Amino acid sequence: MNQHLPSLVAEKVTLSREKRQILDGVSLRVRPGKLLAVIGPNGAGKSTLLSVMSGLSKAGSGQVMLNGRAISDFRPSDRARHCAVMRQDNARPSGLTVLEAVELGRLAYGAEDDVRSLAWEMLQQMDLADLAGRDCSRLSGGEWQRVAFARTMAQISGGETAGVLLLDEPVSSLDPAHQHQLLGEARRLTRAGHGVLAILHDLNLTAHYADEVALLAAGRIHSSGPVAEIMRPAVLSEIYGCRVSEIREGGERALVSFPAEKTR
Amino acid sequence: MNAAREDDSLRRGRAHRRLCFLAALLPLVLLIASALGAVNIGFADLRNLVAAPAQVPEIIRAVFWEIRLPRVLLAALVGAALALAGAGVQGLFRNPLADPALIGVSAGAAVGAVVCFFFGWEGLLGGWLLPLAAFLGGWLAVLVLGIFHAGFAAGGTAKLILAGVALNAMLGSVLGFFLFSASDDALRSMTFWTLGSCASAQWPQVVVLLVFLAAGIILLWRNARSLDALQFGEEQAAHLGVSVPRVRREVIVAAALLVGAATAFAGTIGFIGLVAPHMARLLLGGLHRLVLPGALLLGAMLLVLADLGARTLVAPAELAVGILTAVIGGPFFLALLCRPFSAST
Amino acid sequence: MLRPAIILAVLLTALTARAESVRIVTAGAAVTEIVSRLGLAPQIVAVDTSSKYLEETRDKPDVGYVRMLGAEGILSQKPDLVLVSGEAGPPPVLEQIRAAGVDVVVISNGYTLDNIDDKIRTIAAAAGRVEDGEKLITKVNADLQALRSATATNEGERPGVVFLLARHGGNLMAAGTETAAHAMIEASGGRNVCASFSGYQPLSAEIFATATPDFVIVSESVGGDDTQLLARVPGLGATPAGRQLRVIRVDDAAFLGFGPRTPSAATEVALALRKP
Numbered sequence: 001m002n003q004h005l006p007s008l009v010a011e012k013v014t015l016s017r018e019k020r021q022i023l024d025g026v027s028l029r030v031r032p033g034k035l036l037a038v039i040g041p042n043g044a045g046k047s048t049l050l051s052v053m054s055g056l057s058k059a060g061s062g063q064v065m066l067n068g069r070a071i072s073d074f075r076p077s078d079r080a081r082h083c084a085v086m087r088q089d090n091a092r093p094s095g096l097t098v099l100e101a102v103e104l105g106r107l108a109y110g111a112e113d114d115v116r117s118l119a120w121e122m123l124q125q126m127d128l129a130d131l132a133g134r135d136c137s138r139l140s141g142g143e144w145q146r147v148a149f150a151r152t153m154a155q156i157s158g159g160e161t162a163g164v165l166l167l168d169e170p171v172s173s174l175d176p177a178h179q180h181q182l183l184g185e186a187r188r189l190t191r192a193g194h195g196v197l198a199i200l201h202d203l204n205l206t207a208h209y210a211d212e213v214a215l216l217a218a219g220r221i222h223s224s225g226p227v228a229e230i231m232r233p234a235v236l237s238e239i240y241g242c243r244v245s246e247i248r249e250g251g252e253r254a255l256v257s258f259p260a261e262k263t264r
Numbered sequence: 265m266n267a268a269r270e271d272d273s274l275r276r277g278r279a280h281r282r283l284c285f286l287a288a289l290l291p292l293v294l295l296i297a298s299a300l301g302a303v304n305i306g307f308a309d310l311r312n313l314v315a316a317p318a319q320v321p322e323i324i325r326a327v328f329w330e331i332r333l334p335r336v337l338l339a340a341l342v343g344a345a346l347a348l349a350g351a352g353v354q355g356l357f358r359n360p361l362a363d364p365a366l367i368g369v370s371a372g373a374a375v376g377a378v379v380c381f382f383f384g385w386e387g388l389l390g391g392w393l394l395p396l397a398a399f400l401g402g403w404l405a406v407l408v409l410g411i412f413h414a415g416f417a418a419g420g421t422a423k424l425i426l427a428g429v430a431l432n433a434m435l436g437s438v439l440g441f442f443l444f445s446a447s448d449d450a451l452r453s454m455t456f457w458t459l460g461s462c463a464s465a466q467w468p469q470v471v472v473l474l475v476f477l478a479a480g481i482i483l484l485w486r487n488a489r490s491l492d493a494l495q496f497g498e499e500q501a502a503h504l505g506v507s508v509p510r511v512r513r514e515v516i517v518a519a520a521l522l523v524g525a526a527t528a529f530a531g532t533i534g535f536i537g538l539v540a541p542h543m544a545r546l547l548l549g550g551l552h553r554l555v556l557p558g559a560l561l562l563g564a565m566l567l568v569l570a571d572l573g574a575r576t577l578v579a580p581a582e583l584a585v586g587i588l589t590a591v592i593g594g595p596f597f598l599a600l601l602c603r604p605f606s607a608s609t
Numbered sequence: 610m611l612r613p614a615i616i617l618a619v620l621l622t623a624l625t626a627r628a629e630s631v632r633i634v635t636a637g638a639a640v641t642e643i644v645s646r647l648g649l650a651p652q653i654v655a656v657d658t659s660s661k662y663l664e665e666t667r668d669k670p671d672v673g674y675v676r677m678l679g680a681e682g683i684l685s686q687k688p689d690l691v692l693v694s695g696e697a698g699p700p701p702v703l704e705q706i707r708a709a710g711v712d713v714v715v716i717s718n719g720y721t722l723d724n725i726d727d728k729i730r731t732i733a734a735a736a737g738r739v740e741d742g743e744k745l746i747t748k749v750n751a752d753l754q755a756l757r758s759a760t761a762t763n764e765g766e767r768p769g770v771v772f773l774l775a776r777h778g779g780n781l782m783a784a785g786t787e788t789a790a791h792a793m794i795e796a797s798g799g800r801n802v803c804a805s806f807s808g809y810q811p812l813s814a815e816i817f818a819t820a821t822p823d824f825v826i827v828s829e830s831v832g833g834d835d836t837q838l839l840a841r842v843p844g845l846g847a848t849p850a851g852r853q854l855r856v857i858r859v860d861d862a863a864f865l866g867f868g869p870r871t872p873s874a875a876t877e878v879a880l881a882l883r884k885p
Contacts, residue, residue, distance in 0.1 A: 051499075054503060056499055056502055056503070075507070076502055076505050076506060076507045076508075077505035077507070078505075079505070080503060080504055080505030081505070083503075084503070085500070085503035087497070087499055087500050087503065089497060089499070089500075090496055090497060090500050091358065091495065091496050091497040091500070093358075093495030093496060093550060094550065095495075095545050095549055095550020095551075095555075096492065096495060096549070096550045096551065097272075097275070097549070099272055100492075100549075100550075100551060101496075104489070104492055104493050104496070104504060105504065107489055107490070107492075107493050107504045107505050107506065108504060108505030120269065129268045130268055132268045132269075132271070132272050133268065133271045133272050133275055155504065301681050301685075302679070302681045302682045302684070302685035303681050303684055303685040304685070322710060323684065323709055323710060326708055326709035326710060327681055327684055327709060330705055330708050330709065331680045331681050331684070331705050331709070332681060335681075386698065386699070387698060387699075387700050390700060391698070391699055391700035391701050394699075444811065445808060445809075445810060445811075446808070446809075447788065447808050447809050448774065448809065449676070449696065452674060452676065453676045453677070456674065456676070456677045461677060463677065463678070463679050463680070463699065463702060464699040464700075464701040464702060465701075466701050466704070466705065469701075575679055575681060575682065578671075578673075579679075579681075579682050579685060580655055580670050580671070580672045580673075580679070580682030580683060580685050580686055581658070581671045581672050581673030581674075581679070581682060582673045582677060582678070582679040582682060
């Protein structure tokens with residue numbers, strides 16, 4: 001299916017604002033067919049990293065390459081056809097229906113005949129068809145997050161070539177069932193050859209859905225690699241500053257966190 | 265699922281029908297407005313104006329073709345231009361309270377016009393110096409805003425709005441200076457101008473404004489989808505493929521062209537740029553491919569009706585049309601705010 | 610530019626001997642006043658707002674503010690002749706009225722007493738009342754002669770004068786140069802103490818530090834007695850005019866209008882200025 005494999009690579013990206021180092025030599029690779037989770041404590045620079053990798057912020061040094069070309073060389077509409085981004089601060093527009101919002105995912109493609117049927121398909125996949133005519137401003141936070149994800153899927157699906165999705169905390173407002181639904185869809189996209197980068201906070205979901213993990217702390221990649229290697233309770237406890245334990249039930253593994261141990 | 269699809273096509277169908285209805289209503293409003301005026305033209309004469317012009321007294325022909333018709337059309341174009349600019353600016357700033365005045369074009373135009381009145385130049389160049397000065401004043405203000413905005417390290421629309429507020433305040437005090445030092449006569453002219461009037465409508469002005477309106481329509485229409493996407497926020501819109509700086513530039517240029525030209529010929533007329541786009545959104549939903557034409561039609565109708573009041577209510581004298589826009593538009597807007605007409609229900 | 614057009618219009622209208630039933634719309638107080646002095650008040654079918662103060666035209670339809678006329682409104686009065694003062698507009702409106710086949714005569718105004726006779730002559734010719742016009746001119750010239758003799762005696766030691774204009778809202782402004790009031794102060798044998806600026810300026814106490822008026826001229830429509838008036842202007846009380854309560858009240862339509870009543874209004878002021 002794929003003419004060429006999508007890739008998004010950050011090489012030694014450094015960024016400082018007002019003399020504060022936010023990113024310090026970060027190198028990261030979003031591979032086709034893989035879901036890369038970026039985890040790390042608040043303020044580690046995750047959203048800034050995503051902003052740089054999406055081409056919206058310029059790196060102080062280092063570079064970001066999309067499909068082998070510097071991302072800054074892309075025109076916005078070209079970039080949008082290869083790399084879809086779901087931000088956290090997605091404004092909920094009033095006056096647009098859910099269906100219209102999802103159709104806007106296809107903005108970069110110009111006039112297309114089948115925009116509507118593609119949008120319907122995405123809504124069905126996210127169980128949102130019943131909300132299609134609802135004004136976006138009247139959605140709950142969770143519903144809106146699913147709509148935004150459906151729009152992001154619409155942006156990258158349906159083309160000849162696979163692309164890259166960058167998701168900033170895509171499940172932060174969702175109930176457990178919908179968290180699984182959304183990340184399940186994200187993983188399904190990787191099976192179709194897309195590369196996915198997701199910023200996540202839920203360690204359990206990360207362990208379950210990610211193929212690879214990058215642990216970001218204080219603007220640096222602390223460690224990165226396969227889930228089983230990186231997500232060890234001892235490392236996570238140290239990075240997050242709270243107690244993380246592993247629970248096994250049947251063949252499944254789960255990570256749970258407890259309050260930091262009080263010094264007695 | 266099928267029910268949802270059906271709902272959706274019903275809703276879209278309704279929006280399109282409403283737009284068609286507005287499009288059909290405009291000619292009717294234009295017709296009614298050109299039939300009424302201080303000079304009473306009977307129904308037979310009205311019919312004969314087209315069918316058998318020779319049977320109509322010359323003065324009636326002159327009143328209709330040279331005075332009333334250009335005036336009705338100018339009012340329609342001015343209303344359309346203001347409403348269209350309002351729709352663009354509100355979409356760009358993602359703020360329903362945004363007004364084209366925010367980018368300084370109205371205040372700049374007012375300064376241009378007031379300077380003209382202050383020095384008693386309003387009659388120069390066969391009366392064309394006044395619109396020219398107003399237009400240039402408006403453009404100068406927008407240009408200054410653009411230069412400042414380009415100078416901001418990290419700009420963004422929020423800073424543009426704040427810069428616009430500061431610019432408006434500065435222009436306001438320039439305006440205040442001239443108003444304060446003006447002679448009584450000039451002061452009255454200034455006051456009348458800032459309340460708006462379509463009284464000096466003539467065919468050349470109609471043609472000039474038509475050209476500006478066309479330019480504004482082209483600039484805004486090609487950005488209609490981008491304005492939709494901007495409703496998700498500027499960054500998200502950029503991720504969807506919108507070149508935000510380009511859209512911002514083009515929408516502001518369009519608004520400056522539209523408001524500058526409209527204000528040049530008719531003075532500052534408030535309310536329409538703010539409310540007509542809202543009416544369009546309430547009736548048609550938020551997609552700019554519907555909002556832009558809807559606002560254009562509603563703005564045109566509102567101002568034609570307001571001007572009809574301005575030239576007939578106290579005939580043979582004139583009322584300032586700015587006094588009437590809110591009186592006519594306000595109740596209509598309030599009625600629309602009530603749920604039953606809303607596009608999203 | 611305008612002159613030949615006016616003369617042409619005047620000639621044309623003079624040639625077509627006008628019937629008694631000519632319908633006239635006037636705009637501009639001085640124009641309306643001249644027209645009604647020519648005995649044409651019954652033929653005036655509508656006037657502008659500034660002409661409404663005249664007894665004869667009080668009940669006529671109002672075509673609005675002289676600078677913001679509406680073409681169709683004026684035409685709806687079916688006029689044969691439209692007489693307007695120089696500030697009338699907007700210009701396109703006058704063009705439209707002309708295009709509808711109605712004579713429009715613009716009577717240029719300037720801040721001088723020397724062309725009142727021109728104005729009368731133009732209007733009289735346009736309205737076909739040349740004889741009445743000449744009679745009125747004779748009277749105006751006699752008034753001007755009286756004014757000259759009233760001002761002739763005190764040449765050389767002109768008293769200082771400030772003209773106060775009451776604006777809407779009640780604040781008072783002083784008349785500088787390039788105002789009707791300035792021209793009239795000079796014509797009445799006074800010296801405008803506010804010649805350092807042009808147009809009307811809001812008053813500050815500092816004006817009177819350098820400008821010391823012996824007289825204050827103010828419209829009779831300004832409320833309150835002289836003491837109250839002087840109290841409203843900071844610094845004025847300390848000037849000679851303030852100390853001696855020398856306030857001259859004028860009918861501003863006559864005094865500032867540069868119409869047929871203006872010379873005699875100026876004479877009254879000139880006589881008042883001669884009082885010690």
